[in-house]
Amino acid sequence: MSAITFENLAEGDTIDGPKFEVSRESIRLFCDASLDYNPLHLDDDFMKGNFGKTNFGGIIMHGMNNFGLISRMITDWAYPAGAIHRRLETRWVKPVRPGDTIQPTGLIKSKLATAKSRWVLIDVMVRNQGGEKVATGEAMVEFPR
Amino acid sequence: MGQADAFETDFWKDANLRKLWDDIVPGEPRKTIPYTLTQQAIALYCKSVGEDHPVYFDEAYARTTRYGGLIAPPSIHILLMFSCTPADDWMRSPGTVNAGQSWSYNIPARPNDVITLSARALDKFIKRERLFVVHDNVFFNQHGDVICSGRGWTIRPM
Numbered sequence: 610m611s612a613i614t615f616e617n618l619a620e621g622d623t624i625d626g627p628k629f630e631v632s633r634e635s636i637r638l639f640c641d642a643s644l645d646y647n648p649l650h651l652d653d654d655f656m657k658g659n660f661g662k663t664n665f666g667g668i669i670m671h672g673m674n675n676f677g678l679i680s681r682m683i684t685d686w687a688y689p690a691g692a693i694h695r696r697l698e699t700r701w702v703k704p705v706r707p708g709d710t711i712q713p714t715g716l717i718k719s720k721l722a723t724a725k726s727r728w729v730l731i732d733v734m735v736r737n738q739g740g741e742k743v744a745t746g747e748a749m750v751e752f753p754r
Numbered sequence: 755m756g757q758a759d760a761f762e763t764d765f766w767k768d769a770n771l772r773k774l775w776d777d778i779v780p781g782e783p784r785k786t787i788p789y790t791l792t793q794q795a796i797a798l799y800c801k802s803v804g805e806d807h808p809v810y811f812d813e814a815y816a817r818t819t820r821y822g823g824l825i826a827p828p829s830i831h832i833l834l835m836f837s838c839t840p841a842d843d844w845m846r847s848p849g850t851v852n853a854g855q856s857w858s859y860n861i862p863a864r865p866n867d868v869i870t871l872s873a874r875a876l877d878k879f880i881k882r883e884r885l886f887v888v889h890d891n892v893f894f895n896q897h898g899d900v901i902c903s904g905r906g907w908t909i910r911p912m
Contacts, residue, residue, distance in 0.1 A: 627804055629803075629804065635802070638801065638802045639802045639803070640763075641802070642795075642798045642799040642800065642801065642802035642803075642833060643799070643802070643832045643833050643835075643836060643837075644761050644763075644833060644836035644837055645832075645836055646763040646764070646765050646846075647846070647848060647849075648765060648766070648848045648849070649764055649848075649849065649850075649851065654849065655849075657790045658832065659912070660849060660909075660912075662882075662883065662884075663851075667847060668766060672852040672853075672854075672855075673829075673852060673854070673855070674802075674803065676829060676832065677799075677802070677803035677805075677827075677832060678803055678804075678828045678854060680803075680827060680828055681803055681804065681805050681827065684807065684827060684828065685807060687807065687808060688819075692821070693859075693881060694795035694828050694859060695858065695859055696787035696856070696857065696859065697828075697829075697856070697857055698854070698855070698857075699854055699856070700853065700854035700856060701853060720812075726824045746854075746856075
């Protein structure tokens with residue numbers, strides 16, 4: 610594949626992010642790395658309870674772990690092109706649990722040149738091993754002139 | 755584990771000191787604390803999400819890039835949100851569910867930056883019998899430059 614440039618990017622081009630195996634250990638490591646020790650991610654007994662109308666049934670991965678994986682996909686794609694990761698917006702659609710394998714992907718949605726720079730909008734999502742969407746969102750990458 | 759040793763990891767311990775949804779006043783600043791971002795903390799964060807780009811680890815390589823030296827990944831604000839807030843911050847309330855976030859990136863954080871946070875609840879509302887709070891946040895480096903700014907939606911414990 611040729612090097613990515615603003616000019617040769619087209620709507621519908623895709624980006625494959627890294628597969629990530631979720632385990633109790635990976636969740637615990639994310640607790641230590643993020644300092645987010647919410648018992649949602651650590652305490653199975655706590656997670657037997659209800660959260661309003663929701664019952665998760667066991668510990669879940671941090672939503673921001675999805676965010677970190679998407680961001681990694683975007684920067685690893687942008688750096689070789691001399692581009693800059695400028696924005697990421699995400700929503701969590703479905704909980705991710707130990708034993709799941711998740712993978713972020715991106716889909717080039719549009720390009721826009723402004724007075725001083727050039728921008729690419731990317732639809733992003735994370736799916737689990739069953740192909741279910743667990744997170745969706747949008748990223749914006751700058752291709753400086 | 756370094757940073758975790760100096761951090762209260764039991765989020766139940768100060769639970770009674772934290773604001774409930776009812777107490778949170780949109781617009782009111784949250785208490786924040788400056789935080790020195792170490793290379794060790796960056797490396798641990800990178801490990802947790804598999805970040806392996808040399809711009810985060812290889813000083814000689816990083817000097818050849820547009821950044822002129824080592825940087826942290828953009829998503830380091832995930833760590834900064836907890837490292838720049840005190841133990842009684844309501845973001846730590848057990849059962850806080852993150853519904854989504856959006857972040858804009860200006861300049862990268864770097865090892866040894868002394869980072870400060872300006873943060874507040876921006877809005878609170880009830881939707882489908884769930885209690886939501888919107889929070890907005892801006893991280894600055896020691897020069898007063900904006901590193902990144904972001905907004906998040908959390909569902910509060912009932």
